[in-house]
Amino acid sequence: MPDPMHFDRHAALYDRARPPYPDSLRDRLRQLGLLTPGRRALDLGAGSGQATRLLVDAGMDVTAVEPGPALADILQQRFPQVHVVRSTAEEYVPEPGSLDLVTIATAVHWFDLDRVLPSLRQALAPGGRVAVWRTVYGDTSVPPSLFRERVQAIADRRDAPARPGPDETETEAWARLLTAGGLFVVDHREELGWSIVLDADGIQALFTTFSDWSEAEAEQAAEAVRELGGTVVERYVTPLIVLAPAG
Template identity: 45%
Template sequence: MHFERMAAQYAGARPPYPSRLYDLLAEQGVIGPGTRVLEVGAGSGLATRELVRAGSEVVAIEPGRELARLLGREVPEASVLLTGLEDATLPDGGFSAAVAATSMHWVDLSIGLPRLHAALRPGGRLAVWRHLFGDDSVDTEFRRRVAHVVAQRPREPGAPRVEARPTMDELAAGGWFEPERTEHWRWSIDLDTDHVRRLFRTFSDWSEPEVDAVARAADELGGVVTEHYQSTLHLLTRSASPRD
């Protein structure tokens, strides 16, 4: 529901994925002419338009009605199914690849992975990627301010960072898919105060007072901050016999 309420803002606030990510997927034959790709949780089409641009035939799953409407308008070349993966009716062996861009952490993997396995052809590929908003190797005053806001929240000791999921181990659980490779990209982007506010509002675990706090921090730091991010891609292959 959060993403439904933020549909229009989400489309303009989230930064794009690195072009190298799509280059790698094309090099590996995951996307490109002749591929039929199932996209899970396509949202407003941030990744969808790149899949179509690469020449793929795309069927995009999106459970949010407003997001699906926006997706159909922004990327009319894609077929849009108004459903979640767990409830989707998909043809057996109907796709050469399945992809998920910052969406797979919302999927019940115990249901989703078997469904994807059934929907893919033998040798089909699964590509799961997402942004990590923040790079622990780069220390900035703005990131310290963000960390201070997050530290005020009640949190169970040892709670995992949501941004890290799903891991390769989680995607390979049950033997439905065999790991191929994991790739990481580090990059940076300059955000003004308005973009900071719009971006942080799209994060489902951020309250409006917290968003105000980080926007105020950006303003106090000169009105433009450089954010250092990471993008992570997990690439897997459909197993021939997952239950063996």
């Protein structure tokens, strides 16, 4: 089983290497009326603040929950106006009716949803929403690049422990899982495609932050970039699921 505290041990690298979420995600959240100045937002599993920044930039009143002490330190230093809570999502219980928006960005697969979802349902104010998204590293809707073929070959050589929950590409399965308890319904669902250019150092740093990749495997991925000309265009997907309270 991958270790969720892997990220905290690589906190500085995680903060530097993880790409920001695409502008199309921010734009969609605005279009859905979720990023509203003055409203109360909770970012669960905030890491070093990639999603927190969207909330802060929108002028929201933000609480961020992060269990990793090193990541929480980065988060608090970067956003002194944010109330940072050093806790797991399961242990943190927000006040009933206190939140207009909850964001869960590249973190939901670590949560015990039987504990977290009831707490969030009670915490939402009327009209409140829960927005769940993640970065999928690789777009399976397009033919694989030469680099993606090399990445798959590296992965095929070992028996990697599976992450909890459905596969990261299975957006509909995640939507079913998030609504299975009858507490929420899907209010909006889509997949946002985007791309980024990375060099060998960027790939090595990024892949080192993955909880199911070893440092040796990350170096192999970087070597593939060098052999393919020094840079690669990575096509990623950000699945977005917005939940509304049922009933």
